[in-house]
Each structure stands twice: as structure tokens, then as C-alpha cells.
Amino acid sequence: MITLKNKTNQSIQAALFLLPGFILFLTFIIGPMIYSFRISFYDWNIVFPEKSTWVGLANYLEAVGDPIFRKAVLNNVMYTLVTVPGQMVFGLLVAILLNQQIRGKAAFRVIYYLPVITSWVIVSLLFEYMFSGQAGLINFLLRDILHIIDHNILWLADPVLAFIPIHLLGIWKGVGWTAVIFLAGLQAIPIQLYEAALVDGANRLQQFRYITIPMLRQTSIYLLVVLTAGALNAYISNLLLTNGGDPLDQTHFILTLMYEETFGNLEFGYGSAISYLLTIIVFIISVIQIRLLRNREQA
Amino acid sequence: MNSPGKNLLSKSLTYFLLLAGTVIVLLPFWYMLITSLKPQAFIFEIPPRLWPSEISLINYQKALQTDQFGLYFMNSLFVAVVTTASTLLVSSLMAYAFARLKFRGKEFLFYFLLSGMMVPPVMLIIPQFIVAKFLDLPDKFLGLILVYITMNLSMQTFLLRGYFEGLPKEIEEAALVDGASRWKIFWKIVMPLSRPGLAVVTIFTFLFAWEEFPWANVAIKETTKRTLPIAIALFQSQHLTEWGQVFAASIMGIIPVVIVFAVFQKHFIRGISTSGIKG
Numbered sequence: 362m363i364t365l366k367n368k369t370n371q372s373i374q375a376a377l378f379l380l381p382g383f384i385l386f387l388t389f390i391i392g393p394m395i396y397s398f399r400i401s402f403y404d405w406n407i408v409f410p411e412k413s414t415w416v417g418l419a420n421y422l423e424a425v426g427d428p429i430f431r432k433a434v435l436n437n438v439m440y441t442l443v444t445v446p447g448q449m450v451f452g453l454l455v456a457i458l459l460n461q462q463i464r465g466k467a468a469f470r471v472i473y474y475l476p477v478i479t480s481w482v483i484v485s486l487l488f489e490y491m492f493s494g495q496a497g498l499i500n501f502l503l504r505d506i507l508h509i510i511d512h513n514i515l516w517l518a519d520p521v522l523a524f525i526p527i528h529l530l531g532i533w534k535g536v537g538w539t540a541v542i543f544l545a546g547l548q549a550i551p552i553q554l555y556e557a558a559l560v561d562g563a564n565r566l567q568q569f570r571y572i573t574i575p576m577l578r579q580t581s582i583y584l585l586v587v588l589t590a591g592a593l594n595a596y597i598s599n600l601l602l603t604n605g606g607d608p609l610d611q612t613h614f615i616l617t618l619m620y621e622e623t624f625g626n627l628e629f630g631y632g633s634a635i636s637y638l639l640t641i642i643v644f645i646i647s648v649i650q651i652r653l654l655r656n657r658e659q660a
Numbered sequence: 661m662n663s664p665g666k667n668l669l670s671k672s673l674t675y676f677l678l679l680a681g682t683v684i685v686l687l688p689f690w691y692m693l694i695t696s697l698k699p700q701a702f703i704f705e706i707p708p709r710l711w712p713s714e715i716s717l718i719n720y721q722k723a724l725q726t727d728q729f730g731l732y733f734m735n736s737l738f739v740a741v742v743t744t745a746s747t748l749l750v751s752s753l754m755a756y757a758f759a760r761l762k763f764r765g766k767e768f769l770f771y772f773l774l775s776g777m778m779v780p781p782v783m784l785i786i787p788q789f790i791v792a793k794f795l796d797l798p799d800k801f802l803g804l805i806l807v808y809i810t811m812n813l814s815m816q817t818f819l820l821r822g823y824f825e826g827l828p829k830e831i832e833e834a835a836l837v838d839g840a841s842r843w844k845i846f847w848k849i850v851m852p853l854s855r856p857g858l859a860v861v862t863i864f865t866f867l868f869a870w871e872e873f874p875w876a877n878v879a880i881k882e883t884t885k886r887t888l889p890i891a892i893a894l895f896q897s898q899h900l901t902e903w904g905q906v907f908a909a910s911i912m913g914i915i916p917v918v919i920v921f922a923v924f925q926k927h928f929i930r931g932i933s934t935s936g937i938k939g
Contacts, residue, residue, distance in 0.1 A: 371761045374842050378757035379769070382750045382813055389810040390776050393787030400787070407790075455681060458674050471925060472682050475689065478917050480871030482889040483910040486896055487692050490903050496704040498691055505707060533684070594780045597873050601893060616782050623786055624878060636783040643780060 401633035413630070420634035429606070430635065433613035434642075439524065440614070441592035444531035448588055449581070451532065452539025457573075459540065460547045474537040481597035484534055489602050492516040492526040499526075520611035523603050527612075530598050535591075539584060546580030547573070582654045589650065590643050596620070615639045696720070696907035704901070719904035720912075729909045731884065732891035737916070739801055739887055740869040743808040747865045748858060751813055755820035756846050760832070770821075776814035782874050789878050799882045807879070808869045816861045823857030824850060859927045863920060870917060888913045 401420055403413040424430045455473055459466060476484060491498045494515040503509045516522050550572065558568050596616040599605065605617035613621075615635060623632030690710065697715045723729040757763070758770050788807055789798075797803030827850065835845050851858070873889045880886055886894070892913065896906045 372763040375757040375761040375763040375766075378753045378761070378842075378846075382754040382773075382817065383769075385750065385806065385810040386773060386776060386813055388791065389788060389807050390779060390784065393784050393791055394779060396790065397784070397787035400790075454677070458678050458681075461671075461674055463671070463674060463678070467925070469678055469682065471922065472685055474921070475918070476685060478867060478921050479689075479914055480873070480889050480917075482871070482873050482893050483692075483913060484688075486892065486906055486910065487688050489896075490695070490907075491688060491691065496708055498708050501708050533688075537685075590780070594782060596782055601896075619782075620785075620874075629786055629790075633786050636780075636786065640780060640783050644778075 397633045398637065400630050401637050403630045405628075405630035405633070407627055407629050416630065420631045421638065423631065424635050424638055429610045429613060430615075430618060432611060433606075433615045433618045436524070436612065437593050437595065437614050440528060440531060440595055441589055443528045444535065444592050445585065445588045447528070447532035448535040448539045449584055451536045452584075453543050453577075455536060455540035456543035456547055459544055470541075473540055476534045477537040479534075481534070482601065484530060485598045485601040488526045488530045488598070489517065494518065517602055518608060520608055523607075523612050527598050527602055530602075531592065531595065535588065539588070542580060542584055543577065546577045550576045578654075582651065585654075586647050586650050589646060593639065593643050593646070692907045692910060695903055696905075696911050698904055700902065700904055719908035723905045723908040723912070727895060727905060727909070728884075729888070729891065729912060732886050732888045732909075733912055735801070735886060736870060736888040736913075739804050739808070740866050742801075743805050743812075743869040744862055744865045746805065747809045747812045747816055748861055750809060751816040751861065752820050752824075752851065752854070752858070753846075754813070754817045755824055756850060758817070758821045759824035761842070773814050774818060776810075777818075781811055785874055785878055788875065792879060798879055799885055801885065803879050804869075804872075804876055804887070807875055808865075808872060812865050812868060816865065820854070820857055820861060823854055827853055856927060859924055863924050863927065866920060867917060870913075 400413075402415060402417060404416050404419075406413045459469060459473075463469075492500075494500070494513055494517070497513075497516075499516070500510075500513045504511065504513065514522060516526055554572050554576070555568055558572060563571070594616060595614055599612065599614045599617050600620070603612040605621050606613040610618075616639065619632045619635040619639070622628045622635065694710060694712050696719050697717070698712050699714060699716045699718055702709075702713065754773070758766065792798055792803045792807070795803075797806070831849055831853075832845050835849060840848075871889055872887075873893070876887050876890050877893075880890060888909070892906060892909050895902075895909065899905070
């Protein structure tokens with residue numbers, strides 16, 4: 362009897378501890394998710410929601426058939442293919458360097474982490490300024506110092522070249538975080554493994570290939586999944602560097618297009634369909650990545 | 661096995677690479693600082709200089725006085741502080757229930773809450789905007805704060821639950837035997853013992869609220885309610901050439917972050933490496 366009473370009592374207490382959080386969670390995450398799913402099947406009228414018309418899958422079909430949406434997906438895919446390996450390779454390099462017995466470790470860590478903690482808005486504007494067409498630092502370096510180009514390049518006005526600053530920014534901003542995660546992974550590797558390898562006469566490269574890389578497998582899978590999801594959700598750098606899609610809607614990311622359709626053209630239904638498509642894409646890719654890498658491990 | 665000469669070589673290479681990386685990381689920041697200290701006439705000077713020919717604080721003065729960046733800074737500070745305090749409270753309450761109390765549906769509720777981490781935040785912007793409109797929250801700080809707390813809830817509750825579970829149970833059990841309520845135990849024992857865990861939550865939530873852009877960009881239209889990231893982005897889009905002031909405001913935006921980071925660096929690194937949260 363006593364335990365039963367105690368248990369009901371604990372349930373009531375638990376309810377009180379959980380209530381504030383769950384009210385917020387349902388109101389601002391779960392509720393909106395369901396609502397947005399509903400909107401995506403309507404030609405949604407934001408002013409008079411009751412006048413919205415049911416259109417079935419039309420919003421989804423429109424997005425899939427729209428060349429601008431397809432270009433945006435392609436842009437996100439390219440961004441992912443460049444920045445995710447970029448962040449992982451440089452992040453691993455920095456982690457390995459910082460994992461050695463060197464002086465000023467703490468200072469290096471703070472420095473490499475600086476871009477991570479600086480807001481996307483600020484670093485995006487900074488890259489816009491550095492890559493500006495007239496007196497930008499990058500043009501100056503390439504033309505007057507390195508003599509690689511003979512005239513100033515209008516980076517951000519070109520639908521292909523605009524991605525160079527966007528990709529570089531993605532890598533530059535993310536390396537510090539990737540390095541910290543890799544560093545934690547490196548420090549979890551038992552030192553005995555290296556000692557045993559040394560006794561067996563393995564050189565640095567062999568140790569790296571046969572100990573470090575396999576032991577970092579879990580960390581790498583984690584990073585790959587998280588960084589890919591992040592790259593597919595990239596938004597602010599593109600919005601600020603190319604106003605979303607300039608020139609001619611060629612440089613959109615999925616989310617800048619979603620944003621423009623929703624809050625620029627007030628197409629809330631279409632915008633919701635785009636965000637659901639993105640969520641589905643991210644989900645499928647994450648599942649594939651986890652499956653493939655886990656399976657290879659078992660094989 | 662390794663000869664001293666070889667060792668010296670690899671050490672030098674390590675330092676060389678780390679310093680090269682440092683230059684790549686810091687050069688843009690240095691350029692930003694220098695630009696913020698240049699008078700407008702030198703913003704597009706050719707060749708661009710990495711050392712200013714003339715230092716002036718005019719951009720900072722203008723940013724604070726005519727462009728109201730002081731106001732936006734205070735707005736951001738208010739939103740970030742209230743968000744952080746509320747997130748600490750709400751998520752530690754939840755985390756305590758999940759860590760210590762026995763109740764039906766605990767596992768289910770916990771994983772339900774964690775599912776919130778899978779949702780890409782920007783996807784929620786449209787419906788959140790509609791909900792916020794329904795609750796009459798647009799253009800109010802409360803609208804920012806409530807959404808920010810919620811977006812941090814899953815991750816921070818997860819993190820704190822892990823921390824609370826690691827605390828020794830015996831103290832709490834002794835207090836229970838002495839007749840203390842769960843509420844009292846939470847405040848008098850669990851919270852004071854959890855300072856390092858709470859520090860991690862504080863840092864992440866503060867940084868998140870300080871730099872959040874997509875939601876504020878949608879939810880705040882009134883000029884005087886802008887937060888710093890919104891104000892900086894809008895200022896730049898309206899004054900395309902006044903980079904000095906843009907970067908003066910940016911430097912003001914970076915300083916609190918650097919201070920928080922430098923002070924809590926140890927907690928921070930540990931927090932990232934144990935939880936994998938992106939800063």
C-alpha cells in the first residue's frame with residue numbers, strides 16, 4: 362500500500378516538474394509541426410485561413426517540378442559535398458595537431474573556436490566584404506600579390522563563383538567544432554594501443570591507418586550525419602551573400618527559397634511543402650548514412 | 661625509436677601548421693577590426709591595408725549614437741539573459757523528474773521530448789509564426805524568448821538528466837528519510853551540486869539566443885525591438901558601403917561571446933565533447 366501511494370504521489374510530482382516544459386514543447390514544436398503538415402496541403406490564406414483551399418499534393422508536385430527548387434536542391438547537395446568533407450579533413454588535422462604535447466594548446470583551441478562562436482550574420486557579412494568586387498581583400502591578394510588573375514572578379518554577382526565564398530565560409534566556420542569533437546574521440550583512444558604498435562615496429566603512418574582511423578569510426582559517423590544535416594539546412598550565409606537567390610534565382614538554398622516563397626510571396630502552403638520535403642530529404646540521407654556505415658562495420 | 665632530429669622536425673611542422681591555421685582563422689577577424697577603425701573615406705582604399713593609416717573611433721560613435729546599436733545590444737542582452745535563466749529553470753525541472761522520479765510513461769515521454777532535436781529548426785518557422793500570431797506575440801520579446809526556450813529544451817534536458825543521474829543518490833535519500841520534499845531537495849541539494857552542468861547549459865543557451873537570426877528575422881518587424889543580428893543585417897542591406905559601422909557593431913556583438921567563452925572555456929569544451937552540441 363505504501364509503495365502504491367508513494368508511486369501515485371511521485372507521478373503527481375513528476376507531472377508538476379514536467380508541466381512547464383511540455384506545455385512549451387507542445388505549443389512551439391509539436392503543434393506547429395502538425396499544423397505545418399496540414400498547411401502544406403492547402404493553398405493557404407494567411408489573412409483568412411478559413412478561405413484556404415485544399416489542393417492535395419499540388420504544392421509538393423509544384424516544388425518537385427520547379428527548376429528553381431531543383432537548382433536549390435542541387436546547390437545544397439554541392440554545398441554538402443564540398444563543406445562536409447572539408448570540415449572533417451581539416452577538423453581531423455587540427456585535432457591531431459592539438460593532441461600532441463605542444464605549448465599554447467589552450468590559446469590555439471580558443472582561436473580555432475572563434476569562428477564557431479561568432480554569429481553567422483557577422484561572418485557572412487565579413488566574407489561579403491572580403492570578396493567584394495571592387496576593393497575586396499581577396500581580389501587584391503589574387504591580383505596584386507599572387508598575380509593569378511588580371512582583373513577584379515565580381516564573385517557574388519556570378520551564379521557559379523558566388524559559391525566559392527559560401528563554401529569557404531562553411532568550412533572556415535565549422536572546422537573548430539569538428540576539431541573539438543575529433544579531439545574528444547582521439548583522447549578516448551587507449552594509449553596502450555599505440556605503445557603496442559610501437560613495439561611491433563609500426564611507423565606513424567601505419568599507426569594512423571590501423572589505429573586512429575578505425576578507432577574514430579563512431580565519431581566520424583556522428584560528425585558525418587550532423588554536418589550533412591547542417592549543410593542541407595544552411596541558410597544565413599546564402600541569404601546575406603546573395604540575397605537568397607541572386608542572380609536570377611540561380612544561387613538559392615532550399616531554405617532561402619522556402620523563406621522567399623513564404624514571407625516574400627506569402628505562399629505559406631508552398632513554403633510548408635518545401636520545408637517538409639527538406640525534412641524528408643535530411644531524414645532519408647541520415648538513415649542511409651547510418652545504415653551504410655554500420656553495415657560495413659559488421660561485415 | 662624516434663630520433664631527436666626527427667622529433668624536432670615533426671614538432672616544427674606541428675607548430676608551423678597550427679600557426680598557418682591561426683593566420684587563416686584570425687585574418688578575417690583582424691580585417692574586420694581594422695575596417696571598424698577606419699574612417700569611411702578609407703573603406704574602399706586601394707590597396708586594402710591590413711594596418712590602418714589612421715585610427716578613429718568614429719564608426720563606434722556613429723553606431724552607438726545615430727544607429728541605435730546600443731539599444732539593439734541591450735535588446736539582445738535582455739532576450740539572451742531571460743532565455744538563459746528560463747531555460748535553466750524549465751529544463752532542470754524536467755531533467756530532475758526524468759532522472760529521479762518514478763512515473764508511468766517516463767521512457768516514452770523522454771524519447772518524445774528528444775524527438776524535438778531531430779526537427780530542423782527553420783522548418784518550424786512558418787507554423788511558429790502562425791502560432792505566435794494567434795497568441796499575439798509578434799514584435800514582442802516574449803515571442804522570441806518562448807521559442808528560444810523551447811528550441812533549447814530537448815538538448816538541455818537531455819544534458820542535465822545525464823548530469824543529475826551522475827550525482828550520488830545517498831544524499832537525496834537521506835534527505836527524503838528526514839522528510840524533505842522533492843521540491844526542497846531539488847533546490848537545496850541537486851541544483852547547488854550541479855553547477856558545472858548548469859554552466860554548460862548557460863553557455864550554450866546564451867550563445868544560441870545571442871546569435872539567433874532566422875526566427876527573430878520573422879518575428880520582429882518593429883525597429884526598436886530588433887536584436888543585434890537582425891539590426892546588423894538590416895543596417896548592412898540599407899547602407900551597402902558603410903562597412904566601418906557594420907563591423908563596429910559586429911565587434912560589439914562579438915565581445916560578450918568571447919568573454920563568456922574565455923571564462924567558461926573548460927566547461928565549454930567538455931560540454932561540446934560530451935554532448936556533441938554545436939556551439
